Amino acid sequence: MKFENRQQPRIVYMGTPEISAIVFKGMLDAGFNIVGLVCNEDRPIGRKGALECPATKKIAMEHGIPVFQPHRIRNDYQTLADWNPDVVVTMAYGQIVPQAVLDIPRFGCINLHGSLLPKLRGAAPIQRSIMQGDTVTGVTLMEMVDKMDAGRMYDKIEVEILPEDNYSSLAEKIGNAAKELILRDLLSYLNGELPGEAQNEEEVTFAAKISPEDEKLSFHSPVQSFVNMVRGLSLTPGGYVLLEGKKFKILSAKAHSDEVVAVPGTIVSDKKGIFVQCEDGIVSLHMVQMEGKKPMDAKSFVNGVRDLKGKVFE
RNA sequence: CGCGGGAUAGAGCAGCCUGGUAGCUCAUCAGGCCCAUAACCUGGGGGUCGGUGGUUCAAAUCCAUCUCCCGCAA
Secondary structure (H helix, E strand, O other): OOOOOOOOOOEEEEOOOHHHHHHHHHHHHOOOOEEEEEOOOOEEEOOOOEEEOOHHHHHHHHHOOOEEOOOOOOOOOHHHHHOOOOEEEEOOOOOOOOHHHHOOOOOOEEEEEOOOOOOOEOOOHHHHHHHOOOOEEEEEEEEOOOOOOOOOEEEEEEEEOOOOOOHHHHHHHHHHHHHHHHHHHHHHHHOOOOOOEOOOHHHOOEOOOOOHHHHEOOOOOOHHHHHHHHHHHOOOOOEEEEEOOEEEEEOOEEEEEOOOOOOOOEEEEOOOOEEEEOOOOEEEEOEEEEOOOOOEEHHHHHHOOOOOOOOEOO
């Protein structure tokens, strides 16, 4: 049989955060028959311990779509099986999907991955692409197999990374590209019109999850790599350095000059901003956030601190 | 009761411990200097000091309580 329209296939969508919600909502708006959402559990967010539900769950509730939030999909997937999907579409679900689940839908499980595979397999492709200074990345529609991001590739969309992009802005672009990709390809995929191609294992690179250590920035690096790290971590979680023992987040920064006039980390000027020495030049900090304070532009920060010039970031 | 920081002019902060009619930097307005300027000089406007009670002759400051914001941990 052949799927003639978007109402026919029974689709289960798996995804948790905002970027995934963009795709999820896009599919709903386009008229796909999504019979259920699988997302991670509600998590206590913030200081009050109030439970916050995933972005995708909010969309599902607005559309009256059943939601399944297994603690461990590895052991708990009967609900998904009961939905009897023809296909499972995943983006940024947040858990490893076991083979037993991959075997449920007769047309398999497909995933939208935020990189141009085989580059940047893994948990944080968007952040890592910025951190390593890439100027182009993208989204890949791929088959899910029992090995992380290793399945056949069916289609891709390239996304340009502009110098002013950070993780947040790029994630939004990737989310929209992913939406476009799934909308144009899903029926073709189900009808067997996308042959796909295997990934070249020799070109594989990995995008490791962002760990707390990754969030600590160092001025002992070239200006451009410093700026790329800041971009890759912004707006959340935000890279930081220490100023007199306190956490000082740097949410945006820009290369300023190639002068070297002090040891890395030294604030060489606090006129109209914060200018800090890096290994091979000076970086200008734009948005910053002191521990316990709101984010503010560097100029405002300077107004409230005396004798900032000459201090050294750790 | 998870730990901690904070709320003072449009913005960022100081003052609070040791109560006595509010100060700094920036922005803004006016004037000046200058070939010129985002630079510099002079002067001005702008604040019920988060809310509510209490102590006191007197509260930004001390006590109680409430609201909101943020960092960490999850």
